[in-house]
Amino acid sequence: MSVEKLDMQSPDLVNQNIEMLAELFPNCVTESENGKAIDFDLLRQELNGAVVEGTKERYRLEWPGKKEAIVTANLPTTKTLRPVRDDSVDFDNTENLYIEGDNLEVLKLLQESYLGKVKMIYIDPPYNTGKDFVYKDNFSKNTQDELFESGQKDEYNQRLVVNPETAGRYHSDWLSMMYPRLKLARNLLKDDGVIFISIGEQEVHNLKKIADEVFGEVNFIGAAGRISKKANNQGDYWAPNFDNVLTYSKSREFAVPFFGGINYDNYTEVEAEGPRKGEKYQLVRLYMTSLDPMRGCNNQRYYIECPDGSFVIPPGEVFPNEIKDGANVSPKSGKDKVWRWSYNSYLEKKDQIVVKQVRSSNLVNERGEKTFWNVYTKTYLQDVIDKSTATPNNFIEDHINQKASHELKALDIPFDFAKPSSLVEFLAQTCRVEKDDIVLDFFSGSASSAHAVINLNSKDLGSRRFIMVQLPEDTDKNSDEFKAGYKNICEIGKERIRRAAKKIKEETGADIDYGFRVYRLDESNMQDVYYKPQDYLQTNLDLFADNVRPDRTADDLLAQVMLDWGLPLSLKIERLEIAGKDVFRVAENSLYACFDKGIDEAFAKEIAEDQPLRVVFRDSGFKDDTAKVNVKQLLKQLSPETEMKVI
Structure with a gap:
């Protein structure tokens, strides 16, 4: 009897899309050397009332690298999130998350655990000013290819327009960076969820077009102008004193009216x-x-x-x-x-x-x-709040960047270019984030959004949860941040949450969640043989003995199992000893995980008494092959609702 293995990778969105299309248009499904595929010519015909003879011009935004950006969003990842208990606060009980790593990979990993669960997303991505672009994805092209494809050089390598050399991929790289992240973020929103995107004048026009495509133009529910500075003498023509907050709903049909007008x-x-x-x-x-x-x-x-x-x-x-x-x-x-x-x-x-x-x-x-x-x-x-019909003005005046400077100074944390937490708090109130909702920020910077959620909870004793995602971008060695001991932005964000939480607790005494779990993006806990056993010869039996990387802990394995099984990383985790073995119990009986050796029938009988919904073991953790079969049979007999898998 075989035991089902966990995939230990993010969902394959391409295959999911093919399966959905196959249900609607089975005649458009064909085969390729890689398995099922879609006959796009036939699909185009199915979606058209007239004969389709070829590609026609249509209104949409194109740029070099767009197709690669779409592919990138759909490709699965085998990476994982590893818990960092030393950096966390109240790890076992808190429901807040701080995740270090490239947000593209992290968003993929969150697809199943947080699908349709996030009420509000706020992001403050790079404005593409030429100084703040830090995300470089695999599909970026070299400058010469970009100049040619964008029409700035012809086949003889002659420049067609006068532009800086970097201009050939100036907008395309930024669009290719944003597009897959927005696609993945949309999946995480609840039906009544809302995303707010702060953006400057450099890319607001392009962002509007790709967001219209990702979220649907009908779900664009407005843009607000925000005063960012009281005074600014920079700029050769206009002094830039405001930025934009583009706003989209997951579905206008379910989006609730915005709330405003209350002091x-x-x-x-x-x-x-x-x-x-x-x-x-x-x-x-x-x-x-x-x-x-x-x-x-x-x-x-x-x-x-x-x-x-x-x-x-x-x-x-x-x-x-x-x-x-x-x-x-x-x-x-x-x-x-x-x-x-x-x-x-x-x-x-x-x-x-x-x-x-x-x-x-x-x-x-x-x-x-x-x-x-x-x-x-x-x-x-x-x-x-429940009865008000007042809506907020789309000109935001009270949340300027100087406020961010003041609140960071009060926490004795040096950091430039932060958004004030009051802005995120205002937006959360505007879109009616309820007391138990989730707020996501995957360009979290100094973690203003986490600060806002804690502060908002302290005011009404709410249990809102935050998920912060930030690339551990190095700080400049000449900066005040580096001199203060912060080697990267993640160190700033985590310390900001600790200090802000302590300050809010001292000032309010509110009985709320002040902690956060830290996870760090890393390569899979599983060795390559786990994903491609067909590439290895049976003579390499030592590779099959244990497919877990030797430097990984039970904590590491639990996190990847939770993600693979679609369980939120914020669920309460307890450690028990059952029949002499170390067992993780997640959210009461939602998941029991034991990665110890020597799993046998006696252990299975004790586990079955708690009637867990899910149980996971190491494939190599059973006492022997007979015990593996018997454990599955015993669980099926004693706890019929229990689903057992192995890694």
Whole structure:
């Protein structure tokens, strides 16, 4: 009896696309030396109501390397993410992720575990100013080829236009870098998910075109201009003081209206008890001098009892006959002022009333004398968010880059060109990121987005999670960052999260997740023989004895297994000892993983008692071939819902 092996690589999107097309157009499926393929000429005919005779001109953006960019997005990867516990904070319990590595490979690895699970993506990619381009993919062409294909040189190597030598691939390289990453990012968004992309004037026109193609033009839901600097004397013509935030939904059909127009700073009170404990609210006076009592306010003049046993009421000339809480009277003239709430509303929502002493009040007591008590109602922030129809302006003024400089300085971290965390927090509120949603930033830089998520959670005790991805780009040896001990940008981002979390916890005391798990992109845990056993002779039996690289730990193997099985890396991980063996338990009974040697029937019986949904072992971890077969049979008998695989 054979036991199914895990693939230990990201999904093959090409084959998935072929299978989907095969279901719709089985007659367009053909065979090639590499297996199934699509007859594109026939497919084009199936998608056209007229006879297709050849390639026709059509509206789209083309550049040298576009086809290679599409291929690159679809190719699977065998790379993996290795946990770095020493750099992490509260690794076993946190649900936040910080991933070091090329975001193209990382996005591929996240395809199954986070497919359709991310509510908001914010990225601040290189603006392609000529100084900030750092991502170079395998399909980049050499300068001479690029100049020829882009029309800047003819077949005799003569320059056709006057341009800098680098201009031949200036836009194409950037487009080829962005295109596959956007394609992969789209897959991760929830149906109501939104992506925000900050971009400068250099590539905003090209970004709009490729994003229209990737997300669909119908899903473009607007662009905002953001003031980036208060003053800037740079530039020969216009001084660049703003950038753009292009915004796309995964599906306009499911996208919720944006939310704006609320001053969050007004909501300074926090509910201390009851069903709404922890929610933020503001106090609003119940007495409004602008209300006209003669406009249908007959039941809005009544007594409210104060903590000292006295009673208050808006000023006027007539008073209720009884002196008790809720006793009311109808106004006789415009001099008899009223509350905002009717008497019935007061009775129904009395738990939202706050009566407290103040220095000055317009209210009077039962004798018509001035009092120092005032009455307020609680207006909960969440209620306003749920009911508000106000949308934000598409001109963002309050989140300039100087704010980023100030907050990094407060954390004693040197870094230039960061976006302020308040911008990401504003965007998260704008697209209504809920308390348990995921925020992804795969150009995370100094980790402003992580800072924003922690700060947002501290305000409403939310459990939003972040996923930061950053290439460990070296810092300049002459920079303040390098002199401060930060050898690459990832070191800056991780330290920024640690310090920001500590500062927020000290200031708010909020009981939230302040930790993060660090993972680092690396080559597969499996040796080459795992993926291509057909390339090795049976005489090389030593290669088949254990197909795991010798320098890899059980932690490493667990991470790759979780990704391969489509489990989020944020799930709670526990380590147990069962029958003398080290076992990982992931999210209660979602996955049991044991990579020890000597797996036998007795161990299988103990594992089966917990009825895990999934179990994984090393292929070489069984006591012998008989034990391997018996373990599978025992699990099938004792825990029928358990799926067993090996690596």
